[in-house]
Amino acid sequence: MEVVSEARSHGGRQLVCRHASAATACEMTFSLYLPPQADAGAVPLVTYLSGLTCTHANVTDKGEYRAACAELGLAFLAPDTSPRGEGIADEDGWDIGLGAGFYVDATQQPWSANYRMWRYVTDELPSLVAAEFPLDMARQAITGHSMGGHGALTVALHQPDRFRSVSAFAPIVAPAQVPWGEKAFSRYLGPDRASWRAHDAVALIKDGARVPELLVDVGDADPFLERELKPELLEPACADAGIALTLRRQPGYDHSYYFISTFMADHLRWHAERLR
Numbered sequence: 001m002e003v004v005s006e007a008r009s010h011g012g013r014q015l016v017c018r019h020a021s022a023a024t025a026c027e028m029t030f031s032l033y034l035p036p037q038a039d040a041g042a043v044p045l046v047t048y049l050s051g052l053t054c055t056h057a058n059v060t061d062k063g064e065y066r067a068a069c070a071e072l073g074l075a076f077l078a079p080d081t082s083p084r085g086e087g088i089a090d091e092d093g094w095d096i097g098l099g100a101g102f103y104v105d106a107t108q109q110p111w112s113a114n115y116r117m118w119r120y121v122t123d124e125l126p127s128l129v130a131a132e133f134p135l136d137m138a139r140q141a142i143t144g145h146s147m148g149g150h151g152a153l154t155v156a157l158h159q160p161d162r163f164r165s166v167s168a169f170a171p172i173v174a175p176a177q178v179p180w181g182e183k184a185f186s187r188y189l190g191p192d193r194a195s196w197r198a199h200d201a202v203a204l205i206k207d208g209a210r211v212p213e214l215l216v217d218v219g220d221a222d223p224f225l226e227r228e229l230k231p232e233l234l235e236p237a238c239a240d241a242g243i244a245l246t247l248r249r250q251p252g253y254d255h256s257y258y259f260i261s262t263f264m265a266d267h268l269r270w271h272a273e274r275l276r
Contacts, residue, residue, distance in 0.1 A: 010070035011036035024083035037073035051146030075197035103151030106188035141271040153201035157209035165274040167215035184248040201223035213244035219253030
């Protein structure tokens, strides 16, 4: 692992790191903020999964999380959204291929050679950062935006004992039912829609997956709200499953990092309460 850059911020350390990934068979880059409390011992970890077209840099540069993380003593991990580099499969369109890994392990060619983002974010990257940095891996939370909100929800639903809390900003709650997800899943996972259910939060909840509670924020001026995000599908699924859902529709907010940065500290404080 190589530390590409390091900067002091709010008394902590903002790192950008690069390493050779066995999961994706290419070099991967991630960012990690270590709060000042990490100088004295292991701190809880919040993992943030980014959305379509993003790298680790979008939330690192625009997410406005460091002040809250320093106050609360939280580390903040932001991986990339897909494999990258020469020879990595891609396709025309910003919603498939590079920057659009959808946090699944692809089973279909040519994607299966590198697009193993599920394995990367649930296994390889956590193991790497746990070995290299002062992180308390018994106290983990996960969150994400849009495609990354989908990833955060599905990862937590598969591993409820690992994550003490999960939240999301404008998540794709039912990717198997919307154009973005249908396009990605048909390429990465193939035509059998039954196999898609393992990566669809609403389907997972209907099939018996459980977490105690969810915090979800969406902007009511989000241009993708009705066609791609469909948060209204999450409400009856959670109600039927007994999952305490806090779904906040924020008036006037869109899909951008202006929205995310506005409510980032709220989410981090919510996670911190559950990571004590």
